[in-house]
Structures are given as C-alpha cells and as structure tokens.
Amino acid sequence: MAFPFYVNPEQMTAEKAEYARKGIARGKSIVTLEYEGGVLMVAENPTKLQKVGEIYDRIGFAGVGKLSEFDRLRKMGIQWADVEGYRFSRGDVRGKALANVYSQVLGEEFTRSPKPFEVEIVVAEVGDESLAGHEKNALFKIGFDGTIQDQEGFIVIGGSVDNLQNHMSSQYRAGLSLAAALKLGRDALHRAENGNPDLGARHLEVALLDRARTGRKFRRLAAPEIQELLT
Amino acid sequence: MQFWDGYKGSSFLELIAIDHAQLKPDVGGWLAQVGAVPMVPHGTTCISLRYVDGAMVAADRLATMGYQVASREIEKLWVTDQSSVMAIAGAAGPAIEMARLIAIQFEHREKIEGEPLELEGKANTLSQMIRQNLPAAMQGLAVVPLFAGYDVRRKTGRVWKYEITGGRYEEREYESIGSGSLFARESLKKSFMPEATRADALLMAIEALKDAADEDRATGGVDLERGIYPRVKTCTARGVEDISDEEIAQAYQRVLERRRRPRG
Numbered sequence: 287m288a289f290p291f292y293v294n295p296e297q298m299t300a301e302k303a304e305y306a307r308k309g310i311a312r313g314k315s316i317v318t319l320e321y322e323g324g325v326l327m328v329a330e331n332p333t334k335l336q337k338v339g340e341i342y343d344r345i346g347f348a349g350v351g352k353l354s355e356f357d358r359l360r361k362m363g364i365q366w367a368d369v370e371g372y373r374f375s376r377g378d379v380r381g382k383a384l385a386n387v388y389s390q391v392l393g394e395e396f397t398r399s400p401k402p403f404e405v406e407i408v409v410a411e412v413g414d415e416s417l418a419g420h421e422k423n424a425l426f427k428i429g430f431d432g433t434i435q436d437q438e439g440f441i442v443i444g445g446s447v448d449n450l451q452n453h454m455s456s457q458y459r460a461g462l463s464l465a466a467a468l469k470l471g472r473d474a475l476h477r478a479e480n481g482n483p484d485l486g487a488r489h490l491e492v493a494l495l496d497r498a499r500t501g502r503k504f505r506r507l508a509a510p511e512i513q514e515l516l517t
Numbered sequence: 518m519q520f521w522d523g524y525k526g527s528s529f530l531e532l533i534a535i536d537h538a539q540l541k542p543d544v545g546g547w548l549a550q551v552g553a554v555p556m557v558p559h560g561t562t563c564i565s566l567r568y569v570d571g572a573m574v575a576a577d578r579l580a581t582m583g584y585q586v587a588s589r590e591i592e593k594l595w596v597t598d599q600s601s602v603m604a605i606a607g608a609a610g611p612a613i614e615m616a617r618l619i620a621i622q623f624e625h626r627e628k629i630e631g632e633p634l635e636l637e638g639k640a641n642t643l644s645q646m647i648r649q650n651l652p653a654a655m656q657g658l659a660v661v662p663l664f665a666g667y668d669v670r671r672k673t674g675r676v677w678k679y680e681i682t683g684g685r686y687e688e689r690e691y692e693s694i695g696s697g698s699l700f701a702r703e704s705l706k707k708s709f710m711p712e713a714t715r716a717d718a719l720l721m722a723i724e725a726l727k728d729a730a731d732e733d734r735a736t737g738g739v740d741l742e743r744g745i746y747p748r749v750k751t752c753t754a755r756g757v758e759d760i761s762d763e764e765i766a767q768a769y770q771r772v773l774e775r776r777r778r779p780r781g
Contacts (some may be wrong), residue, residue, distance in 0.1 A: 298616070340628050366630045368529055369537055372621055502624075 297421045302402045309404025313350040315444030315478045316408065317400025319458065320423050321467035324412040324497040328471030330481050331491040338493045340504035342367040342379045350444040351405035351430070357405060377445045379477050381411030385426035385434055397455050403430050406443040412495035412503055423495075426502065446479040456497040466493065472516065487512040528644070529625035530618065542614070544653040554657045555764075557589035560612065560630040561696035562729040562736040563594070563604035565665040565676045566705065566717035567690060569769045570691055571753035572665040572674030574602045575731060578745050579737025580609050582764035584690045589740060593749050598623040599664030599756045601639055606695030609659045615646055634670040640685060648683030655681075662713050663694055667752040691721075697729030697736035715751065716768075719760060722749060739769050 315336060316329040327338045327348050338348045341363045349356025366387055371379045373390040387408060396402045414483045427443060435441075438514070440458050442450045453474045463469065472490065476483050494506040499505065507515070524535045533540050564574040576593035579586065587609075595603045595616035603619065605612035623643060627633040636643070647678050652661055664677045677685050678692045690709055693701035701738070704725040711719060727745050730738030739746055746769070749760040 335630060339631075360527075361629055362523070364625065365523070365532055365536075368539070368621055368625045368628075369532070372529075372533070372618075373540060 287351070287387065287463075287499050291406070295494060302396065303431060304400045306396075306404050310406055310430065311350075311445040313444050314481060315442060315447065315450055315475055316348045316350055317341060317440065317442050317450065317454065317471040317474050318348055318408045318425060319440035319454070319462075319467055320411050320438075320460070321423070321462045321464055323464060325410045325423050325425070325495040326464065326467045326471065327408070327493045328412065328468060328475065329490055329491040329493075330478065330489060332482075332487060332489045338491055338506075339364075340493075340502065341384065341409070342371065343502050344414060344495060345379070345381050345495060346410045346412075348408040348410070348443065349405055350407075354408055355403045356405040359391070359403075363388070363409075372430060377417060380420070381426065382410050385409045385428060388428045388430045389434040391432075392428060393431060396431040408441050408496060409442055410441075412497050414497075417432045420508065428463070428514075444472065444478070446477075446481070448499055449477040449479065450474045457464045457517050464494075468512070468515050487516065518538075527626050527629040532625075533618075534721070541589045544611075544650075544658065548653065548656050552578060554608075556582050558582050558591070558609045559735070560593045560609050560695060562693065562695040562721060562726060562733065563606050563663055564691065564701050564705065564725050565604060565688075565707065566692075566713075566718060566722065567674045567676055567688075568585055568713040570674070570714065570715060571667040571716045571751060572602075572676055573715075573722055573749065573751050574604050574663065574665045575726055575747055575749040576604055577737040577747050578740075579683065579735065581735045584750055585596070589737065589743065590745055592748070594750050595620065595756050596750070597639070597664075597666075598627075598633065600633075600669065601636065601664065602752055602757055603643065604694070605660065606698070607661055611658050612660045612662065613649065613651060615643075615650070616645050619643055619646060621726045633735075636666045636675060638689075639666065640664050640675075643677075644649045644679065644683045644685045647679050647681065651682060651722055653745040661694055664750055667754060667756075669754075672754070693725065693729075695729075695736070697726075697733035698780040700732040701725040701729040719749060719764070720771060723747065723765060724772045725767070725771055731762070739766075745779055747778045 314330040329337045339360045341347050347360050354514045389391045407428050409426045413422045425437050425441050427441045440454050487509040492512050494505050495503045525765045558580040560580050565574045578590050580588040580591040593605050595645045597603050597620045604618045659681050668675050669693045676688045708721045730736040746765045751758050
C-alpha cells in the first residue's frame with residue numbers, strides 16, 4: 287500500500303503565501319481613499335486594460351496582481367450583485383456582503399488549490415444618507431488568502447505597499463476635496479519602488495463613486511479631466 | 518458560490534438560465550398544469566415617434582382586466598438604460614418582467630465589458646427575449662413592445678416595433694401598439710410632421726393618445742379628477758428625460774381648445 291506523500295500544512299501554507307506575495311509585489315499599486323464627495327480610486331496603469339471597475343450602484347472594485355485572476359473576480363462580483371439586485375431590490379446589494387463573498391472564495395481557493403491567487407482586491411462602497419445604517423462609506427481589503435480588513439479613510443494595495451501606506455498615514459485627513467485627494471493618491475503612488483516617479487494623467491486610471499450622482503454612482507475620469515484636477 | 522465553474526459570459530439572461538434556473542419563471546410548466554391563462558391585467562395604448570432631437574414615447578396610464586379597471590396608474594414606459602425606453606402593451610405581468618430583465622441585461626453587459634451595447638444590439642436583444650416568450654404568447658401572454666432610443670453613433674432617434682415571434686421592424690416616422698393603437702396611428706397619420714420640434718411632437722403624441730382614448734374604452738385619457746396624466750419621455754443626446762405633468766397638461770389644453778365644438 288502506498289502512503290500519500292505527507293506535507294506539513296504549516297510549511298505548505300507559508301510557501302503558498304510567499305508565492306502569492308511575490309506575485310502581488312510585482313504589480314503596480316492602487317490607492318482607494320475617501321474624499322468629501324465620495325470615494326476615489328487611483329491606480330498606476332499606463333495600459334488600456336482596466337484594474338478599477340463598477341460593480342453596482344454604490345460599489346466599486348479595484349484589483350492588483352494577476353489580471354486574469356482579479357478580472358474574473360470583478361466579473362464574479364458583478365454577477366453576484368446583479369443577481370442579488372434582481373432577486374431582491376437595488377437597495378439590498380451591499381458592499382459588506384460582497385466583501386464576504388470574495389473572502390470566502392479566496393479563502394477556499396487558497397486552502398484547496400495548489401496555486402493560490404496572486405491578487406489583492408478592494409471593495410469600496412459610497413454611503414447613502416437615505417439608507418439607515420449605510421450613511422458612511424465602507425472600504426474593504428481582501429487578501430489572497432481571504433483575509434478581510436475593514437478600513438476607514440484609505441486603503442493601499444499592490445507592490446511596495448509600506449512606502450505608500452506611510453505616506454498616506456501621514457498625509458491623509460478626512461474631508462479632502464476631489465483635486466486634493468487625487469493629488470494625494472498620485473503622490474503616494476510616486477513612492478512605489480517599482481512605480482514611475484513622475485505620473486501624468488495618461489499613466490493613471492482614476493474612477494469615482496460620486497455621492498452626488500443618482501442611481502449608478504461610479505464614474506471614470508478621462509485623461510483631460512485628471513490633468514485639470516492635478517494642475 | 519460558483520467560481521471557476523460558473524457562467525463566464527457577459528449575458529445576464531444566460532447567467533440566470535444557467536446558474537440560477539430557480540429565478541427563471543417556467544411559464545411552459547405552469548401552462549401545462551393550468552391549461553389556460555386566467556384573466557390578467559392588460560396595458561393598452563403606447564405610441565412612439567421620431568422628432569428632430571430624437572425619439573418620443575408616450576402612453577396612457579390605464580390597465581384593464583376584461584371590462585374592468587385593473588390599475589389607473591400603471592407604468593407602461595420602462596427606461597431600459599441611459600438612452601433607451603421600452604413601451605409595453607398586452608399582458609402587463611410578463612411585459613414588466615421583461616422590461617426589468619432587459620434593463621439589467623444592458624447594465625450587466627456594460628459593466629462586464631466596459632462599454633454599452635449599440636442601440637441596434639439592444640433592439641436585437643429584445644427580439645430574442647420576445648421569441649423566447651412565444652409559448653406563453655400563444656396562450657395569451659403576448660408581449661409586443663415598442664423600443665425607442667437615441668442612437669449615439671448615428672446621432673438620431675430610432676423606433677422599433679415587434680411581433681410575437683420576435684420579428685423586429687424599424688419605423689421611420691411613428692408607431693403605436695395596444696388596444697387603442699389603430700386610432701392613435703390614424704391620428705398620427707394626419708398630424709405627423711417629419712423633423713418636428715419637441716413642442717409639436719408633444720402635441721402630436723397627446724392628440725394621438727386622446728384620439729385613442731376617445732374611441733377605445735380600454736385606453737385611459739387624462740384623469741382630471743385624480744390628476745393622472747399620460748407619461749411622455751424623450752430619448753435624445755442628453756439621455757432619457759421625462760416631460761413634466763404641467764407641460765403635458767398644457768399640451769392637452771391646446772388640443773382641447775383646437776377641437777372644442779360647442780353644441781348649438
């Protein structure tokens with residue numbers, strides 16, 4: 287009788303995590319932050335492929351790491367949200383529930399599959415004054431192993447996060463204007479080790495969850511608009 | 518939660534059919550059990566016409582069930598996305614469900630792929646949904662909508678009518694559906710002006726609905742007692758917009774003044 291090959295779970299988990307971290311560290315970073323009018327997502331992205339996307343009325347998504355993996359997660363989030371909204375009502379689609387779904391999926395993949403996902407994602411939800419208990423913005427960060435963090439103010443994901451995180455911690459304050467928030471996001475991205483130290487509008491992918499809009503609050507900023515806000 | 522094994526395309530309709538079959542109504546199954554469809558509310562008259570800025574859609578607010586009123590304030594114009602509207606007549610339940618589904622379909626596809634469908638592609642999606650409804654249509658639950666929208670690429674308003682097999686026909690001027698449609702069409706045949714202004718288009722639409730309500734008992738006109746006016750929407754380069762009740766009331770007054778004949 288052949289015995290199955292024994293693998294120490296502690297060692298296997300550590301190696302998988304190491305592998306995932308390496309993959310993520312190669313990627314560019316994304317800063318998600320609250321500003322006076324909602325939530326702003328700023329990504330260093332000179333390509334046409336998108337890392338930030340719309341999920342539902344008040345919910346946005348950002349992903350770093352392996353594009354095929356986080357883009358599949360983005361699409362899965364849209365599927366989940368649209369089915370939830372169809373089954374119940376538009377108001378019943380909540381960011382926290384989606385963050386939990388992601389956490390479950392990533393957690394399960396990490397334990398089960400030999401190759402973990404090399405992704406980190408953010409679920410951002412802009413608050414709605416008319417929904418009791420949901421007046422405030424909510425930001426969630428979900429890691430490659432399904433760990434989920436709920437943060438106030440800002441979230442940084444991607445490679446060389448520590449530098450960005452330090453800059454954001456020292457500079458971020460509540461109630462920034464859109465232009466100030468965008469500048470802060472860009473300045474933080476300048477501090478990435480693997481990033482471009484001089485980011486212009488065409489190197490950035492920027493999207494808003496704009497509290498003032500009715501219905502779908504997600505909006506992309508085009509390069510001229512980004513340029514105007516940065517100057 | 519299904520992940521790698523789940524449906525991966527960009528169609529919400531297919532997603533529901535494949536991964537969430539319990540949410541898809543099994544109309545064929547019901548009909549096999551029940552035999553015949555019980556009496557259900559029906560929507561009556563909708564019209565759509567092209568004018569200089571785009572397309573205008575209008576409908577009365579009455580729904581009937583046999584000879585009785587089912588609702589005085591039913592919505593027959595459904596905004597399906599930022600540039601298109603679906604107007605429904607016939608069995609209200611399946612038609613409203615179809616309007617709701619198609620709105621999600623357009624939004625879903627736009628979010629997944631990062632850009633909206635062409636207006637032509639939207640009109641075609643509706644065609645396919647109507648074709649799938651054919652078994653139910655044969656049992657009396659027909660959905661034969663109008664679809665109107667602003668074509669951003671061609672910079673013009675466009676109007677389509679449908680029939681129960683999913684056939685789709687684009688109209689150059691105007692079209693009407695529902696029980697009062699014969700009278701509305703006859704009215705528009707005489708009043709229609711190509712390249713009409715918004716104000717003229719509104720007058721033509723309100724007059725056509727008034728003519729339909731005059732001759733067809735199932736079409737509701739203006740309900741002054743309850744303050745219920747027809748719904749009118751425009752699809753233009755600015756998107757889909759409502760025309761206010763005040764503006765509709767003024768147009769209605771103008772039609773009345775033009776046509777009032779004292780007995781004597």
